[in-house]
Amino acid sequence: MNDENPENKNQQINIELSEDIAEGVYANLVMIAHSHSEFIFDFIRLMPGVPKAKVQSRIILSPDNAKKFAKALQENIDKYENHFGDIQSDREPSAFPMNFGGTMGEA
Numbered sequence: 001m002n003d004e005n006p007e008n009k010n011q012q013i014n015i016e017l018s019e020d021i022a023e024g025v026y027a028n029l030v031m032i033a034h035s036h037s038e039f040i041f042d043f044i045r046l047m048p049g050v051p052k053a054k055v056q057s058r059i060i061l062s063p064d065n066a067k068k069f070a071k072a073l074q075e076n077i078d079k080y081e082n083h084f085g086d087i088q089s090d091r092e093p094s095a096f097p098m099n100f101g102g103t104m105g106e107a
Contacts, residue, residue, distance in 0.1 A: 025056045039066035 027043035034040065041059040061069060081087060 027056045029053070034063075034066075038062060 025043070025045075027045050029044040029046050031042045031044060032039065033042075039061045041061070042055045043057045043059070044053045045056050046053045077087065
């Protein structure tokens with residue numbers, strides 16, 4: 001999220017990434033809500049055959065930072081597609097399949 005202010009180009013930020021955060025968390029669904037002052041991103045993991053999904057992480061951004069995030073994400077998608085080819089996605093939004101289209105497992 002690069003600001004246009006030339007003074008910001010010379011500043012360096014020292015970012016710490018702990019081992020547990022560096023491992024990352026898998027999510028295959030994101031729910032987005034907003035108010036006048038913030039955007040809320042709930043990253044969720046849906047598991048096949050399990051009717052209950054768990055929020056893995058919640059990120060809250062200001063509207064300005066949410067817009068910068070959207071721009072940065074689009075720039076990275078463009079770079080990815082230039083290198084690896086177009087990302088294939090469904091043209092129609094679908095309901096959240098509880099079994100991912102496969103058979104239901106039993107324990």
